[in-house]
Amino acid sequence: xxxxxxxxxxxxxxxxxxxxxxxxxxxxxxxxxxxxxxxxxxxxxxxxxxxxxxxxxxxxxxxxxxxxxxxxxxxxxxxxxxxxxxxxxxxxxxxxxxxxxxxxxxxxxxxxxxxxxxxxxxxxxxxxxx
Amino acid sequence: xxxxxxxxxxxxxxxxxxxxxxxxxxxxxxxxxxxxxxxxxxxxxxxxxxxxxxxxxxxxxxxxxxxxxxxxxxxxxxxxxxxxxxxxxxxxxxxxxxxxxxxxxxxxxxxxxxxxxxxxxxxxxxxxxx
Numbered sequence: 001x002x003x004x005x006x007x008x009x010x011x012x013x014x015x016x017x018x019x020x021x022x023x024x025x026x027x028x029x030x031x032x033x034x035x036x037x038x039x040x041x042x043x044x045x046x047x048x049x050x051x052x053x054x055x056x057x058x059x060x061x062x063x064x065x066x067x068x069x070x071x072x073x074x075x076x077x078x079x080x081x082x083x084x085x086x087x088x089x090x091x092x093x094x095x096x097x098x099x100x101x102x103x104x105x106x107x108x109x110x111x112x113x114x115x116x117x118x119x120x121x122x123x124x125x126x127x128x129x130x
Numbered sequence: 131x132x133x134x135x136x137x138x139x140x141x142x143x144x145x146x147x148x149x150x151x152x153x154x155x156x157x158x159x160x161x162x163x164x165x166x167x168x169x170x171x172x173x174x175x176x177x178x179x180x181x182x183x184x185x186x187x188x189x190x191x192x193x194x195x196x197x198x199x200x201x202x203x204x205x206x207x208x209x210x211x212x213x214x215x216x217x218x219x220x221x222x223x224x225x226x227x228x229x230x231x232x233x234x235x236x237x238x239x240x241x242x243x244x245x246x247x248x249x250x251x252x253x254x255x256x257x258x259x260x
Contacts, residue, residue, distance in 0.1 A: 005242075005243075006239060006242055006243050006244055009244055019149055019163070019214075021151060021160060021163070023158075023160060027158070028153075028157070028158025028159070029158070030151060030153060030160065030216055032209065033149070033151070033209060033214045045239060075238055075239075076238065076239040077235040077236075077237060077238050077239070078235065078237050078239075078244065079162065079163060079234040079235050079237075080227055080228065080229055080231075080234040080236070081234075082237075084149075084163045084234075084235075086160055086235045097210055098210065099210055101210075104209040104210040104211075104214075105207040105208065105209050105214075105216045106207075106210070107207060107208050107209075107212075108205055108206065108207050109136060109175060109205075109206040109207070109208075112135075112136055113135075113136050114136055114139055114208065
């Protein structure tokens, strides 16, 4: 990257991270939220596919690297405080969630409990084969 | 709240907070991201309007308390890890952002810089009159 000044605009937290929302560019569905550091966002912009920072694994996470369900990035936005990233993506395979669902937000509050309202599209055992 | 077990499902962070995304229930636009603690989420569910926890002010923030631009909550969702909240809302006044724009995500990455792509709907000076 010859000029990375745009990365300095972001208000990275103490750990150098920010939440990134992936939104389906077609349907508008919010698919998932993960974390990015500076290098993950730079890589996302450069390759045009979502690359996150996995806090649990402590490494870069090219979304879909295992499942094949990559996210082609159509647009990268930031909010007014420059501390949240919004990606508009085409979700390959139509599955963003490790549970095999389209979106990670498949539970809805109903009468004081969490109700699962979205179906599993594909069995996770078929998606992750190692 | 007679039964608040649903609040225990959430994986509150060390500060007792979680990010909450407000999404326009009609258009699907992501409007803003703010923070909630347990009591803010309980209040949101109870009154049917978004109540956040303001980290900068250290107090509850009933969205729209100054501007009148409240958010009527149609649906509350959580993600697979139960550490992000998603609200589907009707945005009163059509303005979620303190800059007077519909959404806080009005900047888009274009050719290595952040480009403002959404117009100001109403002058913030008219919205906040104190």
